[in-house]
Amino acid sequence: MSASKAVIPKDEWDRRLEEVVVSKADLNRLVMDYLVIEGYKSAAEEFSLESGVQPAVDFASIESRRNIREALNRGDVQEAITRVNDLNPEILDTNPALYFHLQQQKLIEYIRQGKITEALRFAQEELAPRGEESPEFLAELERTMALLAFESSSAVPPAISDLLSPGQRMKTAGEVNAAILESLSQGREAKLAGLLKLLQWGESLLEERAEFPKVRRKWWTGLDSDQLCL
Amino acid sequence: MSVPRPPLPSLEDLISSVSSTNTHIISPSTSVHRQQIASSPSHSSTFPRIIRASNASDSLPAQSSSASRADIACTPPLSNSPTPARRTSAGPLGIRSPNLHRPRSHTHTTLSSPHLALHQSPPPFPRPPYxxxxxxRHLLQTELPPNLPPSRYTQSTIYPFVPRPQQASIPPALIDDSDVESTASPPPGLPPSPPASASAKPPSETVTLVSSSPVFRLPTRWSEQDRHTxxxxxxxxxxLTYHGGSSQNGSSTDNAGMxxxxxxxPPACGIYYYELEILSKAPKAHISIGFAAADARLSKLPGWEKNSWGYHGDDGFSFSAEKAGNTYGPTFGGGDTVGAGIDFSQNRAFFTKNSTLIGMVFEHVACDVQVFPSVGLRHSNEHVRVNFGHAPFKYDIEDHVQQRRDTVWASIQSKPLDWRILDPKRNGAGAQTSRTDVDSAPRTTMDEEGHNEAARLVLNYLIHHGYAKTAEAFQTQLARAPTRAASPALPVPPPASASAPGPDIDSPMLSADHENEGVETNMLEQRLTIVRAVRRGDIEGALSDLRERFPSVLARDGGIMRLKLRCRQFVELVNAAAEAKRAFSAASSSSHNGVEDVDAMDVDDDAPAQAALKAALAYGRTLRTEYKKEAAERQDVHALLERTWSVIAYHFPVEAGGEVGRWAGQDARDSLAGEVNQVILESQGFPRQPALERIYRQTGASLIQLGFLGVGAAVFADLQRELLD
Incomplete structure (x- = not known):
């Protein structure tokens, strides 16, 4: 916005980076939080042994969340619903939006598999009544049903093709995961994600006011390539 | 963003407002204060209405800032040189050097005015909890010597960024003079004193801030100088009590005094708030409460002039550089308590009346100027009492700030991550085009990408610190992750994701059969073997492995790593000798039945301990001889050797406690192991910190910098509190 920005040279910035106080123990806890929230059970167990950081939840719950997530990511919505109810039936009872999104995902999976008859029956019996409950549900239902208008998936316009993407499955899975975590009084999202969002916010604000060295992806993807720093 | 932001010179404003005073340097003795007062110009002649004396802390702020400038600029001769007589008042910052006040102390005797109330300094109060x-928060200070909880940030070294180019070579007096000329309408009778703060104006000269701990001084009292007569x-x-003007002319705006x-x-407050109690009787007080910059005239009420904002008691209107005002809140007067706040996270103001919030008001408050709490009175005998945190506030400001903080945090967190900001080529023209085109449609692939990136960060961290089993388990679970596997299962992938799995997403770490994996794993194992050896005290093993596999590590930086390891080896030998001695003592005390027996055992079992000690000494002497030359040349080598050698003075160094205990114990092993790990990584061309740590630091440094720049929202994004505690 302004022509004159302060310039913070690299050595100056490096010094400031060093002045930020953070310990390995702090970062270990961030990593443990990530492993737990994202459901990497065996990694969390190993990490607990190797680093001495204790997770805030028991490992069994990590595993069951992981299973639910994996079921959704491979398209097995019914399995996921059963497992969520095994864990705590109240999660779906008290969260109509979540339950609707799971049902919507189920419909998407029918369509993806080309099971048109099942898709139609399921939509009419399960989803249509819910669509009447809220305008938001109805809009989503309409968007999903639009998928049936196309002969092949390749013809689906971009506006709705995202429903068929793995991202849609992950979105639903993330929603379920967050709801379970909330029922366990855990954070909904890994703190690591919070850190990254904060980085994004802080860097962009500071960028308006000063020139300074930015975070680069190559810091963790390897040298200048995407090679892993093993 | 349409909100005007402070022009660059305001960087320096910040610094000027930053007191460079280190509290531990200031002698806490009251005599210093007294001499301070003594050396200030005698107000009594020029301010007939001042009936009570001021205290050290209200010496002219402008001079304070000029003094601080001199300090900051590190020009001790200037700050020590005698200043013109009319400005002999050294600000609280001026007492940094003990000989500062000495030449002036004689003026003490010439002081005849009844400054006996000197002891009656305003009661110091701690930083208000909100x-x-x-x-x-650790940088925000009242006059009360800070009793700070340990800070996460190293206080001594953080400071606002200042463009470096020029040194301030301008004597403080000169700065003051320039300020005097621009003083807005000095009230009659006022000596040629600078306005409240020279710092409120963009000064032309820049200063280099040499290590000083920035402290943001909070307002603690009405200025004795910066007020209308x-x-x-x-x-x-x-x-504050109103004495001036002709009361029959009450409606005239000429009578106002501020x-x-x-x-x-300090904008680093995020939100600043104070309260005013109306002590006079009139139900509709002709009082304006608010904020004003240094250039707003003292003869006007806050809100009438540019760079001032006020809420008026007689009509309840709000004023922002206007004469008419706008309908805002209720009127206020005798017995009421009104509060005024600035929210720097949105650059708006708010007011309260009798513990009730009236509402947010004004835009662009204090965007490009520093402002002061400011109150204006217009009628005889109007009388108010302020609370800057001296006492609990009537309004629940803590809750107010807490809510704002949560809102700011939530709004930051509600923005989805855009990983493209992290791409190294984002500023390169056209370099991103292919990716950008691809990414224009899908929001969904961001999720996938985000998951992958986060996973990579974590894996990078685990590997960096050598959490090998965790890394392995994590990698196995990642490989099972459906992200990649799911795509082929789609009948036809949506157009967007078709090209999305480019080289950036197709991470080698996610594929089990990466060609380099063998080599890399090998390197990881070798590194871990060495690090673990150091951790358990097997220095010899570590040294020989390093010689074989990473010789450059030992040679690095004049061989300092080799020396550190060898010093550690000496400590290990001394520890071993101590253990041998302990084993002997234990054995001898357990068999104290027969005196002869003990004697016999003495000879037998003491031998290993003696031998161990001998070996340790021999090793240590060799070390000292070998490094004699380096020790003479390099201070760090010398210190390291001396410290190492001193361990010999203890029977059981590990249990000695304190510095020696740490130096001999497991902590020192661990930290040395960490150092070796880092140096090996660096020698292989990897960054010395894991990316996650870099990111944390980057975030922290950015937020601190924003806070210094007066971006109020940044101080509500508390990295430590939100993510670590």
Whole structure:
């Protein structure tokens, strides 16, 4: 916005980076939080042994969340619903939006598999009544049903093709995961994600006011390539 | 963003407002204060209405800032040189050097005015609790010597960034003079004193800030100088009484008189708030409460002039550089308590009346100027008492700030991540085009990408610190992750994701059969073997492995790593000798039945201990001889050797406690192991910190910098509190 920005040279910035106080123990806890929230059970167990950081939840719950997530990511919505109810039936009872999104995902999976008859029956019996409950549900239902208008998936316009993407499955899975975590009084999202969002916010604000060295992806993807720093 | 932001010179404003005083340097003795007062110009002749003396802290703020400038610029001759007589008042910052006040102490005797109330300094108060919500809270200080909780940030070294080019070579007096000329309408009779704060103007000269711990001074009292002559300030600095003007001419705007505080408001507060109690009787007081910059005239009420904002008691209107005002809140008067706040996270103001919030008001408040709490009175006998945190506030400001903090945090967190900001080529023209085109449609692939990136960060961290089993388990689970596997299962992938799995997403770490994996794993194992050896004290093993596999590590930096390891080896030998001795003592005490037996065992079992000690000494002597030359040349080598050798003075160094205990014990092993790990990584061309740590630091440094720049929202994004505690 302004022509004159302060310039913070690299050595100056490096010094400031060093002045930020953070310990390995702090970062270990961030990593443990990530492993737990994202459901990497065996990694969390190993990490607990190797680093001495204790997770805030028991490992069994990590595993069951992981299973639910994996079921959704491979398209097995019914399995996921059963497992969520095994864990705590109240999660779906008290969260109509979540339950609707799971049902919507189920419909998407029918369509993806080309099971048109099942898709139609399921939509009419399960989803249509819910669509009447809220305008938001109805809009989503309409968007999903639009998928049936196309002969092949390749013809689906971009506006709705995202429903068929793995991202849609992950979105639903993330929603379920967050709801379970909330029922366990855990954070909904890994703190690591919070850190990254904060980085994004802080860097962009500071960028308006000063020139300074930015975070680069190559810091963790390897040298200048995407090679892993093993 | 349409919100005007402070022009660059305001960087320096910040610094000027930053007191460079280190509290531990200031002698806490009251005599210093007294001499300070003594050396200030005698107000009594020029301020007939001041009936009580001021205290050291209300010496002219402008001079304070010029003094601080001199300090900051590190020009000791200047700050020590005698200043012109009319400005002999050294600000609180001027007492940094003990000989500063000495030449002036003789003026003490010439002081005849009844400054006996000197002891009656305003009661010091701690930083108000609502300011704890600022992440820079440890830098916000009242006059009360800070009893700071240990800070996460190293206080001594953080400071605002200043463009470096020129040194301030301008004597403080000169700066003052330039300020005098621009003083807005000095009230009659006022000596040619600078305005409240020279720092409120963009000064032309830049200073280099040499290591000083920045402290943001909070307003603590009405300024004895920076107030209209119609107003008198009580000894404790909290009360203002109106004495001036002709009361029959009450409606005239000519009669107004305003006061500002001793310090401007640091935007690093995030939200600043104070309250005013109306002590006079009139139900509709002709009083304006609000904020004003240093250039707003003292003869006007806050809100009438540019760079001033006010809420008026007689009509309840709000004023922002206007004469008419706008309908805002209820009127206020005798018995009421009104509060005024600035929210720097949105650059708006708010007011309260009798513990009730009236509402947010004004835009662009204090965007490009520093402002002071400011109150204006217009009628005879109007009388107010301020609370800058001296006492609990009537309004629940803590809750107010807490809510704002949560809102800011939530709004930051509600923005989805855009990983493209992290791409190294984002500023390169056209370099991103292919990716950008691809990414224009899908929001969904961001999720996938985000998951992958986060996973990579974590894996990078685990590997960096050598959490090998965790890394392995994590990698196995990642490989099972459906992200990649799911795509082929789609009948036809949506157009967007078709090209999305480019080289950036197709991470080698996610594929089990990466060609380099063998080599890399090998390198990881070798590194871990060495690090673990150091951790358990097997220095010899570590040294020989390093010689074989990473010789450059030992040679690095004049061989300092080799020396460190060898010093550690000596400590290990001494520890071993101590253990051998302990084993012997234990054995001998357990068999104290027969005196002869003990004697016999003495000879037998003491031998290993003696031998171990001998070996340790021999090793240590060799070390000293070998490094004699380096020790003479390099201070760090010398210190390392001396410290190492001193371990010999203890029977059981590990249990010696304190510095020696740490130096001999497991902590030192671990930290040395960490150092070796880092150096090996560096020698292989990897960054010395894991990316996650870099990111954390980057975030922290950015937020601190934003806080210094007056971006109020940044101090509500408390990295430590939100993510670590």
């Amino acid at each position: 300011l704890d919500h600022s992440s820079l 119609y107003l008198s300030v009580s000894a404790d600095g909290r009360e 006061a500002r505080t001793n310090h401007p408001i």
